[in-house]
Amino acid sequence: MADITISQLTPGVPASSALFPYSESGTTKASTLTNLNLFKQIQYNNYDNFFSSNTTTIQEVAGFNVSITPTSASSKILIYVSGWGGSSAGGNTNADATYTGLLGYIYRYTAASGDVQLPLNPNSRQTNDKCHLVFSSGSQFDIGAATIMMVDQPNTTSQVTYKIFARAEQSGYLGAINCSVNGAIGAVARSWIYAVEF
Numbered sequence: 519m520a521d522i523t524i525s526q527l528t529p530g531v532p533a534s535s536a537l538f539p540y541s542e543s544g545t546t547k548a549s550t551l552t553n554l555n556l557f558k559q560i561q562y563n564n565y566d567n568f569f570s571s572n573t574t575t576i577q578e579v580a581g582f583n584v585s586i587t588p589t590s591a592s593s594k595i596l597i598y599v600s601g602w603g604g605s606s607a608g609g610n611t612n613a614d615a616t617y618t619g620l621l622g623y624i625y626r627y628t629a630a631s632g633d634v635q636l637p638l639n640p641n642s643r644q645t646n647d648k649c650h651l652v653f654s655s656g657s658q659f660d661i662g663a664a665t666i667m668m669v670d671q672p673n674t675t676s677q678v679t680y681k682i683f684a685r686a687e688q689s690g691y692l693g694a695i696n697c698s699v700n701g702a703i704g705a706v707a708r709s710w711i712y713a714v715e716f
Contacts, residue, residue, distance in 0.1 A: 558593060558715040561586045565601075565682075565709045570694040572606075572686050576623060578633075579695060582682040586713040587675065593715045594671045597624060597636075597680050601664040601709035603653020604698035606691040619654025620684045620693035622664065626672060627679040635683075636670055653684065653695050661698050661705045680713055 565582040586595060605619035625633045638648040655662035672678045684695065692699045697706045 556716070558589050559586065560712065560714045562710060562712040565711065566696065568694065568697045568706075569684065570604075570692055570697075570699065571620060571684065572690055572692040574685050574687075574689045576683050576685045578625075579622075579682045579684050582695070582709065582711065583627075583679050584711045584713045585677055585679040586715060587677045588672060588715055589675065591673050591675055592671075594669050595678065595680075596667065596669050596712075596714040596716060598667045598712040598714070599624070599651060599665060599682065599710070601651060601653060601682075602661045602696055602707035603655060603664050604661050604694035604700075604705075605654040605656075605658065606693065606699050607658055618687045618691035618693065619652060619662075620695065621649035621687050622651030622653055622695075623683040623685075624650045624666070624668070625681045625683055626670060627681055628672065628674060628676060630674070630676070633681065636668065651682075652687075653693055654687070655698060657698075658700045659698050659705070661694075661696075661707055678713075680711065682711065 561584050563584040565579070567581055569579045569582070571577065588595065599622075601622070603619050607618075623638075624636045626636055627633050636650070638650065650666050650668070651664045653662075653664045670680075684693075686693050696709055
């Protein structure tokens with residue numbers, strides 16, 4: 519299999535201009551991908567703000583989103599999220615964790631349908647609720663990785679925006695995105711969201 523080379527990343531720029539050496543005319547920009555058309559376009563956005571909540575009400579994480587305009591109604595969109603989360607000690611209702619963080623959800627927004635939550639994984643490890651992502655850590659001073667990759671078919675050629683929503687895993691226990699819950703001496707990070715048309 520040929521190697522894939524990656525060029526400089528530029529937020530909001532389609533794959534024909536950045537990320538992968540692909541062009542929509544069917545030719546490639548690097549010999550490593552000659553005669554190979556992998557993606558129609560790639561859009562991405564970095565989320566470098568901080569978000570925290572201790573309520574179980576699902577709310578939008580403002581700015582943690584990515585927009586893409588499919589070139590065909592039959593196209594599929596690969597959504598990839600790479601995030602970081604912080605947790606409070608105690609209170610967790612899951613058997614495999616002792617820290618309580620945030621539960622994350624991916625929504626698809628279109629002008630025609632508004633915000634629609636994407637299907638949840640029935641095999642999610644969460645016992646108290648199903649979700650797409652778990653923003654949590656092993657200490658109130660640390661952050662932990664939260665990632666997911668899933669495919670959506672929006673059936674449109676109008677702009678689609680994929681958004682992150684979140685809620686506290688348990689009421690009264692603070693969870694955070696991009697930082698630990700102990701901000702005084704805690705860790706910070708940056709999260710990313712990608713939308714890939716194929």
